[in-house]
Every structure is written in C-alpha cells, then in structure tokens.
Amino acid sequence: MGAELGVNVDHVATVRQARGVTYPDPVRAAAAAEDAGADQITVHIRMDRRHIQEQDLIDLSHSVRTRLNVEMAATDEMMAIALRLRPHQVTLVPEREGEVTTEGGLDLRDTPTRDSVASAVAALQEAGIRAAIFADPDPDQVEAVAASGAQVIELNTAAYAEAESEEAVLRELGRVESAAASAANAGLYVAAGHGLHYQNVEPLTRCGLIREFNIGHSLVAQAIFDGLSTAVRNMKVLIS
Ligand code: PXP
Numbered sequence: 001m002g003a004e005l006g007v008n009v010d011h012v013a014t015v016r017q018a019r020g021v022t023y024p025d026p027v028r029a030a031a032a033a034e035d036a037g038a039d040q041i042t043v044h045i046r047m048d049r050r051h052i053q054e055q056d057l058i059d060l061s062h063s064v065r066t067r068l069n070v071e072m073a074a075t076d077e078m079m080a081i082a083l084r085l086r087p088h089q090v091t092l093v094p095e096r097e098g099e100v101t102t103e104g105g106l107d108l109r110d111t112p113t114r115d116s117v118a119s120a121v122a123a124l125q126e127a128g129i130r131a132a133i134f135a136d137p138d139p140d141q142v143e144a145v146a147a148s149g150a151q152v153i154e155l156n157t158a159a160y161a162e163a164e165s166e167e168a169v170l171r172e173l174g175r176v177e178s179a180a181a182s183a184a185n186a187g188l189y190v191a192a193g194h195g196l197h198y199q200n201v202e203p204l205t206r207c208g209l210i211r212e213f214n215i216g217h218s219l220v221a222q223a224i225f226d227g228l229s230t231a232v233r234n235m236k237v238l239i240s
Contacts, residue, residue, distance in 0.1 A: 001240075002239060003205055003210055003212055003240060004039035004040060004211060004212040004213070004239075005039050005040070005212070005213055005215065005235060005239055006038070006039065006040035006041070006042040006067075006069055006191070006212055006213065007030070007038040007041055007042065007215065007232055008042040008043065008044070008193075008215060008216025008219070009026040009029045009030050009033065009041060009042075009220070010026075010044050010051045010052055010216055011051065011216060011217060011220040011221075012024050012025070012026040012029040012220060013043075013052050013053070017050065017051055026052065026056050026060070027059045027060055027063050029228055030060060030063065031063065032232075033219075033228060034064070034066050036229040036230075036233045036236070037233055037236040038066060038232055038236075039066055039067070039212070040067040040069050040088075040089075040212065041064050041066060041067070041068055042069040042071060042193075042214045042216070043056065043057065043060065043068075043069075043071065044070075044072070044093070044102075045057060045071070045078065047073065047077070047078075047095060047097070048097070057070060057081065057085055057087070058085065060087075061085045061086070067089060068088050068089070069087065069090075069091055069214070070082060070085075070087045070089070070091070071090075071091045071092075071093050071102075071134070072091075072092065072093065073094065073095040074116050074117055074120035079120055082127075083124075086128065086129055088130060089129065089130040089131070090129050090131060091133070091134055091152070091154055092117055092120055092132070092133050092134065092150075093105075093106065094107070094134075101194075102134065104136055104156060104158070105133075105134050105135035105136035105141060108133075108135065108140075108141055108144035108145065108148065109140055109141070109144065114144060114148070117148055118148050118149065121133075121148050121149050121150050122149065125149065130152060131149070131151060131152065132150060132151070132152035132153065132154050133148060133150045133153055133154070134154045134156060135153055135154070135155065135156065137156065137157075137159075137178070138179065139179070141179075142183045142186065142188075145183070145188065146187070151188065151189055152189045152190075152191055153179075153183045153188045153189075153190055153191070154191040154192060154193055155176055155179055155190065155210070156192075156193075156194050157176060157192050157193060157196055157204065159175070160172035160173055160195075176192065176210075177207045180209040180210055183209075184209050189211060189212075190209055190210050190211055191210065191211065191212040191213070192210045192212075192214075193214035193215060194214075196213060196215045197215075197217075197218035198234065198235065201235070201239060202239075205239055205240075213239050215235060219231050219232060219235060
C-alpha cells in the first residue's frame with residue numbers, strides 16, 4: 001500500500017488574507033483536495049493568524065471527511081483551541097515570531113520544550129486527539145519523540161529538500177531514512193513533510209517506512225497552473 005497524502009491548504013488562506021475578503025476559501029479547497037484523493041487535510045494555525053483563522057478551523061472540523069490535522073505551537077492559547085475543536089490530530093511544531101515558515105523540528109533535547117510538549121501530548125491524548133510531533137531526522141530527537149508518548153512523528157524534510165549537491169541530497173535522504181527506521185522500530189507512525197514537491201518526493205517513498213506526506217506550498221503553487229484537483233491527483237500518483 002502506498003503512502004497517504006496530507007494536503008496543507010494554508011496558502012489558500014494566504015491568498016484570501018492578502019485581500020481581506022472571503023475567497024479563496026480553504027474549506028472549499030479542502031473538499032476539492034479530498035475529492036481528488038487527499039487522505040488528510042492539514043492546516044497550521046499561527047500565533048499571528050497570517051493565514052488560517054479560528055473560524056476556518058471550526059468550519060473544517062465540521063466539513064473534513066477524511067482527517068483534520070492541525071499544526072500548532074504547544075502554547076496555552078493553541079492548546080485551548082485544540083481541546084475545544086478536537087481535530088483528529090494535532091501536530092506540535094515550534095514557532096518563532098516573524099519566521100517565514102516553520103524553521104525546524106521541535107528540539108526535545110531542550111528540557112522546557114520537552115516538558116511542555118509532554119504535557120501537551122498527555123492533554124491531547126486525554127481528549128482523544130492523536131498527537132504528532134514535528135522533529136528533525138536526528139536519532140536523539142526520534143528517541144525523545146518516542147519517549148514523549150506521541151503516536152506520530154513527522155520528520156522534517158527541509159534539509160533534504162534544500163540540499164543542492166548530489167552528495168548532500170543522498171546524505172540528507174539517508175538521515176530521513178534512518179530516522180524513519182528508528183521511529184518505526186519504536187512503534188511510531190512515521191510522517192514526513194516540508195519543502196516536498198513533484199521532483200523530490202519520490203526517493204522518500206522508496207524505503208516504504210514513511211506512511212504519510214504533508215505537502216502544501218508546491219501543491220498550491222501547481223494548482224495555479226493545473227487546478228487543485230489535478231495537482232493533488234498527480235502528487236497522489238507519485239507517493240503511492
Ligand atoms: N509539515 C509541517 C510541520 C509544516 O509546518 C509545513 C509547513 O506549514 C508542512 C509540513 C508543509 O510544508 P510545505 O508547505 O513546504 O509543503
């Protein structure tokens with residue numbers, strides 16, 4: 001069986017927010033992505049609300065037919081939103097004010113981060129929400145994610161996606177593969193994402209250990225030329 005595709009529709013909301021109007025609607029985009037074969041809809045609610053708004057989460061929590069995966073920082077404000085809306089999954093990510101996009105995985109070697117993540121994971125699970133942690137493909141981070149009690153690790157593929165030389169690409173691919181193998185051995189469900197597109201996703205599917213890919217920017221970019229349904233369908237073919 002091939003890997004599953006989580007379609008991140010944040011940038012549909014980015015376009016809407018650029019004009020301060022009601023369209024394009026990420027809820028409509030989510031439905032179109034699901035019709036085209038998405039297995040999950042992913043959105044990131046940021047502290048500055050630059051794209052996805054709380055109302056989008058409320059609407060998506062009613063409309064998504066597959067699974068709703070909400071990325072967020074493990075802050076009190078975000079946890080309150082998660083516990084109120086109860087999406088299928090919450091992916092805990094780091095967030096730095098002013099960053100253009102998520103800059104790395106959560107660093108669980110840092111004790112305060114590890115403690116706040118562990119209590120967020122426990123609260124999510126208590127509420128019946130699957131807990132995922134976005135982490136760099138590093139043996140220490142994988143071990144810490146397994147120890148946190150989360151069910152899912154999402155491996156950060158940014159370094160792989162940004163690698164330029166063939167040697168660097170192979171090195172970063174190897175890091176993701178070996179982190180995926182350790183995570184799977186530790187009983188974690190393995191997902192991956194960040195910076196993936198039509199030209200770089202296929203090598204990551206070969207190890208057969210990554211069960212889900214979360215992809216946003218490249219799909220919304222391709223949708224400008226091909227339409228969202230075709231963009232999602234073509235990515236689904238590549239990953240499965
Ligand atoms: N996974 C996580 C944890 C992310 O923060 C993001 C970006 O919001 C993605 C996946 C998707 O990355 P991209 O938009 O580069 O496909």
